[in-house]
Amino acid sequence: MDPVITAKHLSKTYGKKALAFRALKDINLTIYPGESVAIVGKSGSGKSTLMHLLALLDRPTEGQILIDGSNASQLRSRQLNRLRNRRFGFVFQQFFMNANDTVLDNVLLPLKIAGLSRFKRKAKALDALKVVDLENKAKSKANDLSGGQKQRVCIARAIVNDPEVIFADEPTGNLDSATGDKITDLLFKLNHKHGVTLIIVTHDEDLAKLCNRIIRLSDGKIISDQTVRKNLKVSASTRREKEAARVKKANRG
Amino acid sequence: MKLTDQIITANHNLFRNKTRTFLTILAVFIGSFTIILSNAVNVGVNDFIDKQVESIGGDDFVMVFPAAMSDQITAITTSGSKITEYNPTTGSALTASITDEDLTKLQNVDGVKLLEIYHILTPEWVTSSKTDKLYTISVEYFPSDNVNMDVLVGKMPDNKSDRFEILLNEDYVSALGFKDNESAVGADITIGIKQTAACYTRPNDCVAKVTATVTGVQAPSVLSMDGDLYINSALDQELYSLSIAGIPNELVSQNNFVAVGNIEPDKISQIREEFREVGYELMTIDDEIGLIRTFFDVILIVFNIFGAIALLAASIGIINTLFMSVQERTREIGLMKAMGLSNGKIFFAFSLEAILLGFWGSVIGIAMSMLVGYIGNDIAHQAFLSDFPTFQLVVFDPVRMGIITLIIMFIAFLAGTLPARRAAHQNPIDALRYE
Known part of the structure; x- marks a missing residue:
């Protein structure tokens, strides 16, 4: 199986000269389709920065990111925008919703950006709301929802364009544990049922343990990259292949 | 998007x-x-x-006056005035008059269709058979072919007609005892004009009467707020000859300050140039309105x-x-x-x-x-x-x-x-x- 995102010698430096701060140092990482990856670390460890780089929201100072094997830094901004729009979905801790718009309008935003017709985007947005079990709230104002409902709407927004990868930045950070669990279930259901690759940034160990792979960051370096098998629904053989490939690659690099 | x-x-x-x-x-x-x-x-x-x-007579109408008067006219229209030194050969600027010789010259300029001395007409009164009263009146004649006034009823006086014709405005319609604008059209009115020479011998009986036909009724116009009534060429001639009857020609021609005419509008700038060479200025309606x-x-x-x-x-x-x-x-x-x-x-x-x-x-x-x-x-x-x-x-x-x-x-x-x-x-x- 070909990797979906590969990071090679990734570094990110903020500021210049004396004030320079190296947030990430020589990160090498390969993510395969269908994986659920937790990026764990204390605040300031560079986990958000890594996610932003992987999601192509920011450019690395050094190194490169390969999407489907091709260098993302060579993409034109148009292609980059298209890529993010069609293949990535985002879930944020602070939701980022337009509070005065309806739930439906919030969910169909990526489709509106993609330029889909009014009719199509409404149909797809309703489908996405069905997945998060909020279709009856389509006409409500986003502001009138509870925190958990808001995050479900954000998940609906993230999946509305049928993405291959969902990036989630502390998706349960603002929620109590019961609602947080619901959100977690939802995300992993997408991973298991639809094979969506999950990349979750979190400091919550419980959430991280649910993922089949945990990458630990400290001071901008990967200190461990463990793959756990328990949640993996991908067949064992594929899994083994993938593992072998990674070992091979690591040996080569 | x-x-x-x-x-x-x-x-x-x-x-x-x-x-x-x-x-x-x-x-x-x-x-x-x-x-x-x-x-x-x-x-x-x-x-x-x-x-x-358009109502005044369109773009083919010009006023012509000796260049010596031009300063005076601009001075009046721009409400500023200039003192000029007296020159015995030209005389007072305001009395510089148009000679017959000059008039012929100007008439021969290419593009000039008609040019004639402007008749200063001061009729005494106007009346009709429907009223006993006499009303003051002032009249105006425009030698123009494309007159297009705000005529409410009827039509413009015809300059080519031999009949004496006049265009009333709405105020005169009721004053002269007509029921409405429609009934005034085609009716006759009488204009009295003073024969200055006769007044020396018969001071109480020196007003001649002319009967004219109303061709139409006009809406009041901002450019003739003094209530000028438009008359045709024939009526203008008749009133003029009555008013100067008995006055020696030399005296009459002293009053020939201004000529009015009818020109081809496209040639206005050439005409203006050629007139200047002869020593005359001309003014179009547009110049005034400008x-x-x-x-x-x-x-x-x-x-x-x-x-x-x-x-x-x-x-x-x-x-x-x-x-x-x-x-x-x-x-x-x-x-x-x-x-x-x-x-x-x-x-x-x-x-x-x-x-x-x-x-x-x-x-x-x-x-x-x-x-x-x-x-x-x-x-x-x-x-x-x-x-x-x-x-x-x-x-x-x-x-x-x-x-x-x-x-x-x-x-x-x-x-x-x-x-x-x-x-x-x-x-x-x-x-x-x-x-």
Whole structure:
């Protein structure tokens, strides 16, 4: 199986000269389709920065990111925008919703950006709301929802364009544990049922343990990259292949 | 993102903060209202002047006078006056008269169809068989072929006719005892004219009577507010010959200050040149009206400057409003960028909001100035414009309104570029981190 995102010698430096701060140092990482990856670390460890780089929201100072094997830094901004729009979905801790718009309008935003017709985007947005079990709230104002409902709407927004990868930045950070669990279930259901690759940034160990792979960051370096098998629904053989490939690659690099 | 979606979204975003948007639109409105209303008044006045110019006798009519008088005339029309040194050969400027010899010369200039001495006519009175009373009257004859007045009923006096013909205005219709405009047309009226020479011998019986036929009734005109009634060539000749009967020719020709004529309008500039060589100036209706136009144009410019200043202030309001909006929506911008909306589209989205602010400001400006304009028009017609039913104080020319709206939208766009640039260049990460 070909990797979906590969990071090679990734570094990110903020500021210049004396004030320079190296947030990430020589990160090498390969993510395969269908994986659920937790990026764990204390605040300031560079986990958000890594996610932003992987999601192509920011450019690395050094190194490169390969999407489907091709260098993302060579993409034109148009292609980059298209890529993010069609293949990535985002879930944020602070939701980022337009509070005065309806739930439906919030969910169909990526489709509106993609330029889909009014009719199509409404149909797809309703489908996405069905997945998060909020279709009856389509006409409500986003502001009138509870925190958990808001995050479900954000998940609906993230999946509305049928993405291959969902990036989630502390998706349960603002929620109590019961609602947080619901959100977690939802995300992993997408991973298991639809094979969506999950990349979750979190400091919550419980959430991280649910993922089949945990990458630990400290001071901008990967200190461990463990793959756990328990949640993996991908067949064992594929899994083994993938593992072998990674070992091979690591040996080569 | 599709264009229609962008426009709908921009308009929707605009009204998220209703008060702020309303106030910004109000600022634009003040500027657009001033400009639109003053333009409408200017178009109205110019339209009316155009109509009046036609009503007087069109573009083929000229007045010709000796160049020596030209200074005097400009001095009178521009209400300034000059002292010139007396010259015994030319005499007093005002008495410089047109000689028969010169008149022949001028008549032979290419493009001149007709040129004749202007008859100063001062009829004593006018009356009709329907009334015992005599009314004062002043008459005017225009040697023009394309007269097109605000004739309400009937037609213009015919210069080619041998009959004595006159055009009444509405005030005389009732004074002379006619039931209505229609019944006046075709009726005869009598004009009395003093025979100056006869008055020396028969002081009490020196007014000759001429009967003329009414050919039509005219609406009062702003350019003949003194109530001049238009007469045809035959009546002009008759009244003139009666008034000078018995006066020696030398005395009469001393009063030949001005000639009136009928020319081919396309050749006006050549004719003007050739007349100057002979020592004569000419004046068209447009020359006379030009002064009035200039006056109104200056007023328009002044109001447009006021409007422009208001728009400048409004532009700063637009910049301010949009900067606040960019600030408030930083996260939203970041989110949309993360979702793949390009910098160009973000720029366009905010520019559109600016353009829409300009658009709504102008639309409300147009609506309000129409309302105020038409109400003002009605009030004016009940008051000082009651004599001029055909005068529209405001005329809203759709093309001009459209151009003004576009200009205002463009100004708003320019104002919007500053905040729109800031929004477009925002880094999605910084935007999403923004608290």
